[in-house]
Each structure stands twice: as structure tokens, then as C-alpha cells.
Amino acid sequence: MKIALLPGDGIGPEIVREAVKVLDAIAVKYNHKFEYTTALTGAAAIDAVGDPYPQETHKVCQESDAVLFGAIGDPRFDNDPKAKVRPEQGLLRMRKQLGLYANIRPLVMFDSLIDRSPLRAERVRGADCVFVRELTGGIYFGRPQGRTEDGNTAYDSCVYTREEVERILHLAFSLARTRRKLLTVVDKANVLATSRLWRQIAKELEPQYPDVQVDYMFVDNAAMQIIQRPTYFDVVVTENMFGDILTDEASVISGSLGLLPSASVGAQVALFEPIHGSYPQAAGKNIANPMATILSAAMLLEHKGFVEEGKSIRNAVEKAISAGVVTEDLGGNFKTSEVGEYVAKHI
């Protein structure tokens, strides 16, 4: 299998390196051959070739069976309102050009972390939900976007078409069917026209999925309920920006942002990435949690039909967590590389 590696910026290279160690252990144990091609993205690509998602990288992704992505982002650009080109543009362009309209973000829960959760253990125990985040529409991509000439007014546009909303809702309904059959549609239909379109289309689709119970929730309420009663939720579907925000919030239920993986799927090749960013403060320090990326590699294998291999990674991660072989975000004092090596050894 051909795997494109896009390590990116900040902690990206460190966490992808650990995921590759784990994939290599899988290749040995299950007699697979993984061919890796590393390509530039993010600030690293701007520095090298002036473009955060070069054509060459797009080609590498298209010619691969799957993509494993680290993270992008660099404070040099975050703090410069006049920067002509930004690493994040590369990420958005990549998602758009690869047609990755659905980002599946499961809440991964580990028994041995439940008592460490900042939330009460009895509240968190049994939580099992998946967020389906629309990834190539909404306010991230809507035009016009920009500033007036005097620089004193700025604007973004939130735009969704029926086609964009239907395809993501169909995916979410179908996913709910394979689970506890509860779909929560999160929107802001009391204020936003786009949300009213989402809600209307979800209601139109309901009769096609009579076995799925549908629940409509405003995003502000959802932000509270997810923390208040995480066990209620099964599949949560929402637009691009709400999904971005709610999933970082939901990582608190799991125990760390450094734990949550994701799969981005759509028209062509699928891409797998941790939900967190480039955590620049930790770059080069070997302290970031590589588990979100390692679990993204597990999702990659499962997506390709290697279910046992994916399970083997999950079991090894669980073993590391229960043995206390974890990075500082989970209260441990192990290095990024030590966690990766432990997981690889326990495949």
C-alpha cells in the first residue's frame, strides 16, 4: 500500500515519525508492504517553495492509497495579519482539492483515563460518540471574504449548497445506522440561514432513515450538553466551524487533545490526521503526545479493510495508557519517541 506522509510543521514531523514506527511494526507482524512518500505542506512548504500545498504534494496524495497528515501552523504567520500566504490555506486547499468533505472525529475513550478526566468519572464513563464535521464548505470557504480598502471592516461569508448538505447528512445518517441510531444535528437555525437549510434538508431526509432517531440541537446548547452528559450522544453531524470547535471541546472528555484522531473522506483518496494542531510550544522537544496520530494510522488501516491491524494498534495504545507510558498531557513523563516505541513494541 502506498502511503503519503505529510508531516507539516511544529510537532508534525515528531508525531508522524512515531506513527510510522507503529505502521512499520504492523507491516512486519502482518506481512504488509507500506511504501511511504513524504511531501511538503504548511509553513515548511512555504519556506521551501513558497506554497503551503504545492502541486507536487497534491500529485503525491492523488497517487497514494491513503494520506497520513501531521499538523500545520506556525506562529510567524499567526501573528502577522498582513501575511500574503498562510500554512492554513494549504490545509484548506488540500481538503478542497482532494474532495475531503467529511471529517469523522470519533471520541476515543480509555478506561484507565476515566478517573483522570477533568470531568467527573461517572459523567464520562460509557461515552461513545462520533462527530461528523462538514469539511469543505461553510464560512471557511465562502466568498466574499476580505477587508475593505480602508482596512477597518472585515467580512467572511458562510455559504452551503443543498448538494453539500445532503451528502454529509447521508453519510451521518448511514453511520448512525451502524451504531446506536441516534443522530444529533447541531446548528444555529435560530439565527443562520445556512443552518435553516441544514435543518430543512435533515428533516426531508428523515423518512429515508426511519430507524434513525433524529435530534436537533442549537450549537450553544450542544457545547454545554456535550460536557454535561457526553453519554447521550451517538453521531453528531454539524457544519465546518461548529465541528472544529466542538471536537476540541470534546477532547476534554477523552482526556487530551493529543488523543483524538480523524479520517477525512470524500471523492478520492482518504486522509487521516490528528484533530489537534502543530502545538508550536512543544516543537522539537519530544514531549507531544503521538497517540492521536498513531490512532489516525489505525483509522487509515481500518479504512483500507485491515481491521485486525487497526485493532492491534488500538490495543497497544491502550496498553501504553494503562501502563502509564504516556506524555505529560496525560500526566506522564515519557517522551514522544518513547511512547511511539512502546506502542510499536506491543503490536
Ligand SMILES: NC(=O)c1ccc[n+]([C@@H]2O[C@H](COP(=O)([O-])OP(=O)(O)OC[C@H]3O[C@@H](n4cnc5c(N)ncnc54)[C@H](O)[C@@H]3O)[C@@H](O)[C@H]2O)c1
Ligand atoms: N489540522 C491542523 O493542522 C491544525 C489544527 C489546529 C490548529 N492548527 C494550527 O496549529 C497552530 C497552533 O494552534 P493552537 O495552539 O491553537 O492549537 P494546537 O492544537 O496546536 O494546541 C492547543 C493546545 O493543545 C494541546 N495539544 C495539542 N496537541 C497536543 C499533543 N499532540 N500532545 C499534547 N498536547 C497537545 C497543547 O496544550 C496545546 O497548547 C496554529 O498555527 C493553528 O492554525 C493546525
Ligand SMILES: CC(C)[C@H](C(=O)O)[C@@H](O)C(=O)O
Ligand atoms: C488549522 C485549521 C484551518 C483547522 C480547521 O479549522 O479545520 C484545524 O483547526 C483543524 O481542526 O484541522
Ligand SMILES: [Mg+2]
Ligand atoms: Mg481544529
